[in-house]
Structures are given as structure tokens and as C-alpha cells.
Amino acid sequence: MKILYLTFYFEPDLCAGSFRNTPLAYELNRKLKEGDEVHVITTMPNRYKSFKEDAHEVERIDKLFIQRIPIPDHQSGFLDQINSFKTFFFNALKLTKRNHYDLVFASSSRLFTAFLGRYLANKYKVNLYLDIRDIFTDTMNEVLESKVLKALSLPVLRKIEKYTFRNANHINLVSGGFEEYFKKFKKPSYSFFTNGIDDEFLNLPESKERVRDQYIITYAGNIGEGQGLHKIIPQAAKVLGDDYKFVIIGDGGAKGKLIDQIKKTGGANIELIEPVNRAALKDYYLKSDFLFLHLNDFRAFEKVLPSKIFEYGAYDKPIIAGVAGFASRFIQENLQNYILFAPGDVDSFVSSFKSFEFRNQRRSEFISTFSRKNITERMADDIISNVNKGNQ
Secondary structure, three states: OEEEEEEOOOOOOOOHHHHHHHHHHHHHHHHOOOOOEEEEEEEOOOOOOOOOOOOOOEEEEOOEEEEEEOOOOOOOOHHHHHHHHHHHHHHHHHHHOOOOOOEEEEEEOOOHHHHHHHHHHHHHOOEEEEEEOOOHHHHHHHHOOOHHHHHHHHHHHHHHHHHHHHOOOEEEEOOHHHHHHHOOOOOOEEEOOOOOEOHHHOOOOOOOOOOOOOEEEEEEEEOOOOOOHHHOHHHHHHHHOOOEEEEEEEEOOOHHHHHHHHHHHOOOOEEEEOOOOHHHHHHHHHOOOEEEEEOOOOHHHHOOOOOHHHHHHOOOOOEEEEOOHHHHHHHHHHOOOEEEOOOOOHHHHHHHHHOOOOOOOOOHHHHHHOEHHHHHHHHHHHHHHOOOOOOO
16 A cells, blocks of 8 residues: 655644644554555745754655655745745656555645645546645635735635545545535545644643743744734733733744834833744743734634644643634633633733633643544544545
8 A cells, every 4th residue: 555645844844734744644654554655745844934954855764755845945925835835746746756656645724735636646546635724715815915916816726626625535624613614515525633732742740830920921833914913912912011921932924014013012021032843842831821822813714723722732821812713612612721812802812811810720631632642543544444445
């Protein structure tokens, strides 16, 4: 058996796509028989221009054959993403030439990797298993500011989406909020394997009793239009004052907007830190009092389930979440010790925050239910079961 595994992000890159796909590929490696192979085609680490990790372009680890494609430096803008994917697409075609596969698996947040999977599954006449982490056309409809770019790109993206999804054999949706959108694609079977808590975040020490006067509120991750940090943190930091410090770890396309807003509001109680590896990140989390999450106030984001919820949920610290829709319901149904507020609403954040009684509380049931290991074990079985099932 030979599985083609397509993912734009893989270890040692720093992002949700890498953290999801790396353990899943290794779990497939563990479950497959001697002589089987998982051919992973991915990119050299590129998520953040300000953070670089060394990686081999070609690597063999047991049944995994990993090939990483170097892509041009980019700033995470829409046109940069198109250029990066073009490089990924044509190099992937070269790397798969003269191969035979029994299944194509593609994990995709920006539609393009899913489209590549559809193209190659059709070429090799094998089943296609898609892992969908975002509804790209939905997001682009709200994130793109240029009306001209939107008018030109969205009709094309919708055609690509239709071609890609309606002919897949199986689609996994990482958020239950995507289900309604995908009902129009009748052919695929569906599953809902979410993101989860990685092993690095299991068995964490309990938080120590607070000794400092200033509360530390930490956000770590992408700083893009999707997160909309520039709409909430500088303004909230100004209102809350020096008793509270915001620590923002990361990089992204909207970092410039965030810096501009910090300059306008003063921002003496905001610290910006470049992306760090996960070992260093855990130290920042442990030193924090609150862990912060925010999505921009776009209707498309009412369907998503941010992977950051699982990372934060492994800690006993209170979570501050500016989310709506499915993510808000998920938090209310599965977590304790949180503050919810309306995305982009500074007054909602400040009033909810000030009325919150600070405490630390371990989330044992959540950790047990959403362990990444348990989820990847079940998902790997599901992928293997789709090999040649009802083959085209």
C-alpha cells in the first residue's frame, strides 16, 4: 500500500497545520505494514518569515518518505499565497511523476492543497480523502479588501471548490460548524475528527500561586486579518491600564496594523515577541495568568473551531475568547473557567473581564476527550479504511 500525503505544513514548521499533520503521518507510519509507504509532500518551513527552522528536503523515517519543497519568501498576503502554492503545485507534480498510489490524502486550509489532491487522485484513478481545516472561499469573501480582486478571484475559487469537493470520496471536517456548508456536496462520506491536545501539553504542572501585582494575558499564534488583534488588544490594554500586561507572541500579515494601533493608543503594557519554538512557548504560557484567543468579527468565522482552544485547554489557566458561533458553543459545552466576549467588541471584553473571579482550574475531562493521540489513532484507521473503498 502506498499513500500520497499532501500537506503544505509539516514538522518543524510552527502552525496548526504542522501540529495536526505531523502526528497523523507518524500514526499512519505506525499502523501500516512492512513494505507500505506514506509519501509526504510538503514545504520547507515557511510559516513565519521571522522564524526559521532547519529541515532536510528529503527524509526517510521508517515507512515515511518526506519531500519538502522550498518556496519563495512571502508575507502571507493573498497574492503571496497564490505564488507559494504555484511553486508547491508544479513541484508536487514532478515529485509524483512515475509513481503509483493507492490513496491520495490532502489536508488543506486554503483549498489549494485539496485541489492538488483532487487533481492527482483523478490522474492516478484512486480515492481521495480530504481533511478540510477552513472554508477558504467563505474566508476570502470577507478578508479580501479589494473589490476588484474579490470580483476576479471568488468566481474562480468557487469553481475550484466545486470541482474539488464534489468528487472526493471522503471529507473530514475539523469543525462541526462546517457541516451545513458541505451538505451541498452529496458524493463524499463525512467525518469530524477535530484538532486536539498534543503530547507536549499533557501532564503540565499546576499553576503556582500568584505573587506579582500585574496580571499577564498571553496570545500566541498568527497575527493576521483572521485574528483581528489590532481591533481589540491595543484598545483593551488602554482601558485596563498597567495592572494588566498583554504579551503577543507571533507574526503575520496584520502585524503592521497591530503595531500602528499600539502606537496610537500608547501600548506601554503590550509586549510583542517574535515566534518561538514550542518548548519556549510553554514557558511563556506557564508564566501567564490568562490565555487569550480572538477571531475577527467575520460571519465566516462563526463556523470555525480554532486549534488554539485545544492548546489553551490543556492548561489550568482561565481562557479569554473573543469568538462567536460554533467556537463559542464548543467552549461553553466542553470547557470551564473561561471568559467569552463578542469579537471586536472592546466594551464586551472589558466588562466580562472585570466581572470574572480569577481562579485556576484543571480541565481533566477535556484533556482526556481531546487528546491528539486518541484522535489521530482513530483518524489514521479511517484513512486506511478508505484505501480502494468504492474505488473510481
